[in-house]
Amino acid sequence: MEQKLPLPPFSLETAKQKVQLAEDAWNSKDPNRVSLAYTVNTEWRNRSQFINGREEVVKFLTEKWQRELDYKLKKELWAFTDNKIAVRFEYEWHNTEGQWFRAYGNENWEFNENGLMAKRYASINDVEIKEEDRRVF
Known part of the structure; x- marks a missing residue:
């Protein structure tokens, strides 16, 4: 069984x-590597x-990282229970025109008994943001 x-x-x-x-997985920008943390039928x-x-x-992440260039992410644990974790995160990227962005957000994760994420x-x-306002993660 996959764990x-x-x-x-x-x-x-x-x-x-x-x-x-x-x-670490998301910062690799490798959609296949990232996908292995999720159940086959993840939601x-x-x-x-x-x-x-x-x-x-895999399709979503491949397209994401074709648009979101020089992507860099930082996650922080917000809360957890038995099989659930909540995180806050921010990441930066730029588009093909050179405009930089910072994304802020929250994620709620639910894991199965094998440690694979079933829901995200x-x-x-x-x-x-301006390039000079970028953070160094």
Whole structure:
């Protein structure tokens, strides 16, 4: 059976570890690597878009990182329970015209018993920024 450590129920230490692993995977900008943290039939809400299953996750992330250039993400543990984690995050990227953006948001994650994320609900807002106002994550 497929597993992704650490497994629930989460402690403060393992919840922080899960968040760091997610941040590292997303910063790789490798859609296939990222998708392996999710169940085969994962359910996402990303802004107003609904994504179902790993194949759609890979497609979504491939298109995302073709548009969002030099993407860099920072996640922070907000809260956790037995098999759920809430994070706040921000990330920066620029478009093909060179306009930089910072995205702020919150995610709610639900994991199955094997440590794979079954549900991901993300609320995200983008703000245009000047290149000199970028943060170094």
